[in-house]
Amino acid sequence: MNNNLYSLIGLVAAVCFILALKGLSSPKGARRGNIIGAIGATIATVVVFFYNDPAEGGLKNLPLILGAILFGVIIGVPAARKVQMTAMPQLVALFNGVGGGAAALVAIVEYLHLGDKASGGAVGATVFTVLVGCISFTGSVLTFLKLQELMTTRPVVFPGGRAVIALVLLAVLGAAGWVAIDKGSNSLLVLTVLSLAFGILFVLPVGGADVPIVISLLNAFTGLTVAATGYVLDSTLLLVAGTLVGASGTILTRLMASAMGRPILGILFGAFTATPQAALSAADARPVKSGSPDDVAILLAYARRVVIVPGFGLAVAQAQHTVRELADLLTAKGVEVAYGIHPVAGRMPGHMNVLLAEANVPYEQLKEMEEVNPTFSQTDVALVVGANDVVNPAAKTTPGCPIYGMPILDVDQATNVIFLKRSMRPGFAGIENELLYDPRTTLLFGDAKDSLTKVVSALKAF
Amino acid sequence: MSVIALLSIFVLAVFVGFEVVSKVSTTLHTPLMSGANAIHGVILVGAIIVAGHSDSALPLTLSIIAVVLATINMVGGFVVTDRMLEMFKGKKKPATKEAK
Numbered sequence: 001m002n003n004n005l006y007s008l009i010g011l012v013a014a015v016c017f018i019l020a021l022k023g024l025s026s027p028k029g030a031r032r033g034n035i036i037g038a039i040g041a042t043i044a045t046v047v048v049f050f051y052n053d054p055a056e057g058g059l060k061n062l063p064l065i066l067g068a069i070l071f072g073v074i075i076g077v078p079a080a081r082k083v084q085m086t087a088m089p090q091l092v093a094l095f096n097g098v099g100g101g102a103a104a105l106v107a108i109v110e111y112l113h114l115g116d117k118a119s120g121g122a123v124g125a126t127v128f129t130v131l132v133g134c135i136s137f138t139g140s141v142l143t144f145l146k147l148q149e150l151m152t153t154r155p156v157v158f159p160g161g162r163a164v165i166a167l168v169l170l171a172v173l174g175a176a177g178w179v180a181i182d183k184g185s186n187s188l189l190v191l192t193v194l195s196l197a198f199g200i201l202f203v204l205p206v207g208g209a210d211v212p213i214v215i216s217l218l219n220a221f222t223g224l225t226v227a228a229t230g231y232v233l234d235s236t237l238l239l240v241a242g243t244l245v246g247a248s249g250t251i252l253t254r255l256m257a258s259a260m261g262r263p264i265l266g267i268l269f270g271a272f273t274a275t276p277q278a279a280l281s282a283a284d285a286r287p288v289k290s291g292s293p294d295d296v297a298i299l300l301a302y303a304r305r306v307v308i309v310p311g312f313g314l315a316v317a318q319a320q321h322t323v324r325e326l327a328d329l330l331t332a333k334g335v336e337v338a339y340g341i342h343p344v345a346g347r348m349p350g351h352m353n354v355l356l357a358e359a360n361v362p363y364e365q366l367k368e369m370e371e372v373n374p375t376f377s378q379t380d381v382a383l384v385v386g387a388n389d390v391v392n393p394a395a396k397t398t399p400g401c402p403i404y405g406m407p408i409l410d411v412d413q414a415t416n417v418i419f420l421k422r423s424m425r426p427g428f429a430g431i432e433n434e435l436l437y438d439p440r441t442t443l444l445f446g447d448a449k450d451s452l453t454k455v456v457s458a459l460k461a462f
Numbered sequence: 463m464s465v466i467a468l469l470s471i472f473v474l475a476v477f478v479g480f481e482v483v484s485k486v487s488t489t490l491h492t493p494l495m496s497g498a499n500a501i502h503g504v505i506l507v508g509a510i511i512v513a514g515h516s517d518s519a520l521p522l523t524l525s526i527i528a529v530v531l532a533t534i535n536m537v538g539g540f541v542v543t544d545r546m547l548e549m550f551k552g553k554k555k556p557a558t559k560e561a562k
Contacts, residue, residue, distance in 0.1 A: 013504075017501050017504075018478055018482060020497060020501060021479070021482045021483060021494070021497070021498065021501070022482045024483075024486075024490065024493060024494045024497045024498075024543075025482060025483050025485065025486040025490065025494060026486075026490075027487070027489070027490065027550070030490060030493055030547050030550065031544065031547040031548065031550075033497065034493070034497050034500075034540060034543045034544055034547060035544070037497060037500060037501055037540065038500070038540040038544075040501075041500070041501070041503060041504055041506075041536050041540065044504050044507050045504075045506055045507060045510070045536075048507045048510050048511060049510070051511070053511075053515070056515045058514070059510065059511070059513075059514025059515070060514055060515070060516075060517075061513055061514060061516065061522060061526075062514070064513070064522070064526055065510055065513050065514060065526070065529055068513070068526045068529035068530045068533070069506075069529060069530075069533050071530050071533075072529065072530045072531070072532070072533025072534045072537065073533055073537050075530075075534050075538075076533060076534035076535075076536075076537040076538030076541070077537055077538065077541055079534075079538055080537075080538040080539075080541035080542035080545065081541060081545070083542065085545075085546075085549070088492075088496075088542065088546065089492070091538075091542060092492075092495065092496045092499055092539075092542065095496075095499055095500070095503075095534065095535050095538050095539045095542070096499050096502075096535070098531040098532075098534050098535050099499065099502050099503055099505060099531070099532065099535035099536075099539075101528075101531050102505050102506070102509055102528040102529075102531035102532035102535060103502075103505045103508070105509070105524050105525065105527060105528035105531070106505060106508045106509050106512050106525065106528050108524060109512045109513075109516065109521045109524050109525045109528070110512050112520070112521055113512065113515065113516070113521060121465060215495070216495050219495055219498060219499050219502070222499075222502050223498070223501075223502045225505075226502045226504065226505045226508070227472065227475075229505060229508045230508070231468055233508050233511055233512075235507065235508065235511070236468075236471060237504065237507065238504060238505065238507060238508055239468060239471055239472060239475070240471060240475045241501055241502065241504045242502060242504075242505075243471075243472050243475035243476055243479060244475055244478060244479040244482075244498075244501065245479070245498045245499075245501050245502045246476075246479065247475065247476045247477075247478070247479025247480050248479040248480070248482060248483040248494075248498055249495070249498055250479075250480075251479070251480055251483050251484060252483060252486070252491060252494060252495055252498070255486065255488075255491065256491055259488050259491075343488035343491075344488075348491070348492045348495075349488045349491035349492060350488055350489045350490060350491045350492040350493070351492055353489045353550070354492060354493075354546050354549055354550070357549040357550050358549045368487075368488070368489075
């Protein structure tokens with residue numbers, strides 16, 4: 001194929017990606033946007049097989065390459081199709097990680113291939129790609145482990161951790177400089193290993209609630225590595241696509257952080273500033289009012305207006321369908337029902353909307369935080385299902401607590417508050433919620449789905 | 463291509479990237495991140511190029527691994543994003559039914 005034609009088709013793919021991001025930013029165009037992106041990616045992948053590098057000639061090893069693509073599809077598609085929607089954030093993290101790993105590998109191979117011919121710019125871009133790609137890879141795998149709860153979601157801070165991280169960072173930068181001077185393969189190997197280690201150390205001190213922001217940030221990182229690879233391979237398409245993701249990912253990270261009221265820098269440098277947290281005061285002895293499913297059913301049945309606040313506990317219990325059943329039952333009894341959705345309810349911004357949409361909750365009942373907050377004072381019952389941090393008044397009243405400044409749902413304004421919780425254990429952010437001890441609060445302990453099912457049958461019998 | 467030309471493309475792409483996502487509701491943050499994640503799967507193109515130019519065992523092995531990883535990133539990314547968005551679309555139908 002003529003190389004001008006090849007570049008032109010690359011341009012078409014790049015435009016597809018811009019349209020894809022544009023589409024994904026609006027509710028109407030989102031699905032079409034994603035499909036346009038997929039079309040762009042397919043075009044780019046197909047056309048590269050017809051590419052004739054003036055210096056290198058056509059592509060070799062075709063059967064192996066096609067086999068590898070097929071293998072990737074066999075792994076990727078079922079994983080994406082079968083994943084539970086609750087586990088989706090970690091899958092996205094994992095996909096991001098393998099992308100970063102792929103970028104690092106491509107950079108390493110091209111670096112070995114170029115050898116002494118590599119220009120200063122190409123070496124610089126390679127160093128950047130290997131460094132950031134490796135961080136993205138191990139960092140994403142670690143966020144996967146955290147979200148999957150294969151390891152603790154609390155920040156992992158060990159004595160002297162700060163010094164270790166600073167030393168490793170210095171070593172990484174040193175190795176990067178070594179590669180730039182030496183242009184050899186040993187130095188690159190050292191850089192790779194150190195960067196992989198740094199990715200782990202970078203994510204370890206991040207607390208569970210900040211993980212989505214880190215995923216978004218690593219996503220932007222991977223985009224930039226793809227752009228740098230585009231520079232090394234002289235591919236405008238990779239440069240544009242990678243830069244687009246890098247730029248939009250940075251904006252998205254900022255948007256998410258502001259929705260959560262979290263300073264980005266605080267999260268980024270959490271690795272350097274984190275101090276081991278004092279263990280939570282052993283089981284608080286203050287009395288709480290716990291109720292039976294019947295008590296809860298009575299409260300709900302006599303209410304005029306109920307606002308349901310779903311949290312991640314609802315998601316893990318797969319209770320989205322049961323909560324809808326309850327809402328339908330209440331609506332049938334003439335109770336006005338709305339869902340108050342915190343922007344970061346669940347494990348990722350917008351995650352709860354996806355889950356409730358899966359359960360066919362009517363769109364009109366989903367209220368965003370700004371919309372629902374003024375209505376809590378006219379609400380008889382706020383039913384908090386598996387949420388904690390997003391309704392914790394400490395975010396307003398306790399300067400210095402980890403979530404201080406985060407906008408919350410003002411459920412404390414409602415006449416009654418019901419918490420469906422597994423235990424008195426604090427939420428993801430690991431802080432005590434004063435609201436649990438409030439006399440207007442009723443607690444119903446247990447798995448969200450079991451509790452809801454019991455409340456539903458109590459309500460039916462009512 | 464000259465460094466200046468590439469730099470120009472880079473800077474312009476940064477602005478386009480900033481611009482297209484500057485006004486997005488929190489509802490769409492997760493699908494948008496996932497979609498952007500799929501887009502950087504085009505590193506597959508780079509992986510195919512380096513795999514196609516590899517002569518010896520080590521670079522070939524590394525680049526084939528890169529092809530597999532990049533494919534997972536790209537294909538899986540688009541499929542999972544579509545699944546998320548499919549649910550957003552599906553919720554309108556039952557809503558109209560219940561309204562009757």
